[in-house]
Amino acid sequence: MEKTSRLHLFEGYGVELEYMITDQSSLDVRPIADVLLRNAEGEVEGEMDHGLTAWSNELVSHVIELKSNGPTGDLVALRDKFVLDVRAINRQLVTNGAMLMPSAAHPWMNPAKETKLWEHESQEIYQAYDRIFSCRGHGWSNLQSTHINLPFYDDEEFARLHTAIRFMMPMIPALTAASPVLDRKFTGYMDKRLYYYEKNQSKIPVLTGKVIPEKLFSKYAYQKHVYDRIAAAIKPFDTDHILKPVWLNSRGAMARFDRGAIEIRIIDIQECVSADLAVVALVTGLVKLLVRETLVRFDVQETFETEDLYDVFKSCVKSGSAALIQDPTYLSAWGYDQPVTGRQFWADAIQKVSQALPEYLMPWLETLNQLNAQGTLAERIMTALNGDFSEEKLKETYSKLAQCLHQDQLFIP
Known part of the structure; x- marks a missing residue:
């Protein structure tokens, strides 16, 4: 949500969707994003304006x-675009014999051999990351996610929004x-991307923390306890002074005071745009009810320590919708x-948000009910594979996912 004027709570939404480019036949990854980011003169740009949306x-x-x-108040129009x-x-x-493929990780990409970092605008930033963390691994070069940016105006709104997000995000x-x-095998986790998300910067633990953010209620407190600590921790590694703390902060929900927004980063990309935007609508609707204190x-909300929320989060990362939530206080x-x-x-x-915000959730209700009835995309992928992780079966299943993305249809095995 780069183009952000100062908005109040829920006056707009910024949404980012990441997709992998794969070969149409083999489904192997194809490092050719630059062909999509050329201007009229044939020059590669890091971001291309496409009206309501941008590609980057x-x-x-x-x-x-x-x-x-930039932020928009119309998620339906954004979905259509x-x-x-x-x-x-x-x-x-x-x-180029290629296509987009959804889901949060490629099922057989070998990051050590197939990673190709972006080589154009801002490449020095990516090279610095690679030098410090070695970005040729799962969780760095093999992942796709959905990001939601929600605005806040001042410290009071930040405190409300940040508290609500951190309270619900373990789920x-x-x-x-x-x-x-x-x-080419089951990882033992329904959300292995988030397993790596927590660990891929473990060399400097303060960058990610416990994924669930700390209890912080003001810009001053956030600067002191997050960004100042990150600046001090990265200093011995970033000898060229390229990396800014605001880029390095990898909590699952990050405060961007330069944008006046909090960015939620722990949503795996789904099989199609309608599924992704339905998730965005439900998550933001639930956050809205928490901010209003309709539910809690x-x-x-503010009493919960990060460690307690993290335990719930870990259970959901491993088991998806089958996770059994047992913390009595939560x-x-x-x-x-x-x-x-x-x-x-x-x-x-879904029921609570649809009752409290019926007009808001109505366009997404049918999709959400289908998704909930069928289980997470991870569970549906596992159902489709049925224990068969052969090249043929994996290609068959992920080809269907690519078709779902292009046709904007749910994946129902």
Whole structure:
């Protein structure tokens, strides 16, 4: 959400979608994002304006990002434009024998051999990351995610928004896990992307923390406890003084005071744009109800320590919608008196948001109910594979995912 004027809570939404570029036949990754980012003179640019949306590069050259071109209040219009963008990109890629493929990780990419960092605008930043962290691994060069940017105006709004997001975000993987397969086998996790997300910068632990952000309620406190600590920690490694703390902050929800927004980063990309935007609508709707204290009082939300929320998060990362939430204090805050599965939690959340915000959620309700009934994309991928991780079966399943993306249809095995 680069082009952000100072907005109040929920006056606009910034959405970013990352997709991998793969060969149409083999489905191997193709590092050719630069063919999509050339201006009329044939020069490669890091970002191309496409009206309501923009296309931009990422760390690696086989990933393209589609994003709202500044904040928007109309998620339906944004969905429709993203669908057109996906199809336009596929039309461009077909001349190179390539196409877009969804899901949060490529099932057989070998990052050590196939990683190609972006070599154009801002390449010095990516080279610095690679030198410090070695970006040729899962979690660095093999991942795709959805980001939601939600605005805040001042410290009071920041405190409300940050508290609500950190309180609910442990449950997100139970809705969106989409990375069960790496290296042609089941990883043991429904959301292996987030497993790596926590660990890929472990050389400097302060950058990511516990993924779930700390309890912080003001710009001053955030600067002191996050950005100043990051600046001090990176100094011995960033000898060329290239990397800024605001770029390095990798918490699952990051405060961007330069934009006046909090960016949620732990959502795995789904199989199609309609699924992604339905998730965006549900997550932001739930955050809105928490900010309003419709579901849980603010003084209750703010009591939860990061470690306690992290334990819930880990369970959802591993098991997706089958995760059994057992923390009695967390359950009680949501109004439960006994353990619930991630799927039940989100079924209830859909109902609560649709009742409180009926016009807002109506365009997404059918899609959300289908997604909840079928389970996370990770679980649907595993159902489709049915224990068969052969090249043939993997190609068959992920080819269907690519078709779902182009046709904007849900993947129902």
